[in-house]
Amino acid sequence: MAVDPPSSVSPHRAPVPLAECALARAIETIGDGWTLLILREALCRVERFDAIRDDLGIPRSVLAERLNRLVAEGILEHRPYREPGRRPRKGYVLTTKGLALVPTLVALRHWAEGNLPGGRSRLRLQTPDGQEVFTCLMRADGSVLDDPADVTAAAS
Numbered sequence: 510m511a512v513d514p515p516s517s518v519s520p521h522r523a524p525v526p527l528a529e530c531a532l533a534r535a536i537e538t539i540g541d542g543w544t545l546l547i548l549r550e551a552l553c554r555v556e557r558f559d560a561i562r563d564d565l566g567i568p569r570s571v572l573a574e575r576l577n578r579l580v581a582e583g584i585l586e587h588r589p590y591r592e593p594g595r596r597p598r599k600g601y602v603l604t605t606k607g608l609a610l611v612p613t614l615v616a617l618r619h620w621a622e623g624n625l626p627g628g629r630s631r632l633r634l635q636t637p638d639g640q641e642v643f644t645c646l647m648r649a650d651g652s653v654l655d656d657p658a659d660v661t662a663a664a665s
Contacts, residue, residue, distance in 0.1 A: 524664040538582055539610065543567055544575050545617070548584075551607065552614055552634075556588060556600035576601055584610070616644040 527533040539545060543565070550561045562572050579585040584607040587599040603610075615634050622629050635641045646654040654660070 524662055539584070539613075541575070543571055544579065545614075547572070547575055547579065548603075548607070548610060548614060551585060551601060551603045552611065553632075556602055557590070557598070558601070561601070579607075582606075612644050615642055619643060 523530070539548065546565050546567070547561060550564060555561055555564060558572065558576070561567070561576075562569060565572070567575075576585065580587065580601070583604055585601045586604045588602045589597055590600050591597045611634075618630055618632065618634060621627070633641055646657060646660065648654055
């Protein structure tokens with residue numbers, strides 16, 4: 510039986526420093542509660558500043574800052590629109606980079622349904638033909654991992 514060489518990483522510390530961790534970068538970029546709620550709005554195709562503000566009850570200055578940051582990060586982009594008799598305005602839509610977050614948002618909704626009070630959500634996330642979507646853990650070989658407890662963190 511092969512024995513792994515002793516690790517230089519303490520069992521009481523994460524195996525990779527924050528500065529070198531993609532998960533930490535993702536949390537720093539989108540881990541704020543308001544930011545995640547704005548992403549939910551974008552996923553629901555709510556594009557207009559006032560509609561997002563009204564849905565979330567978020568202060569105008571906070572919304573503007575979060576939207577500017579998401580645009581700067583390339584997660585959202587502006588989509589101009591103009592209502593009759595009004596000045597042109599900017600709407601906000603998910604970019605390709607933003608759409609890559611959809612599995613994360615699907616997973617968060619699924620986690621909440623199974624682990625937080627309130628049960629099943631009335632918000633369905635589905636394909637255009639009405640099929641609900643879910644996420645799963647998958648190994649590199651394509652097989653599905655049934656137990657999240659089998660996932661461990663390691664340095665590469």
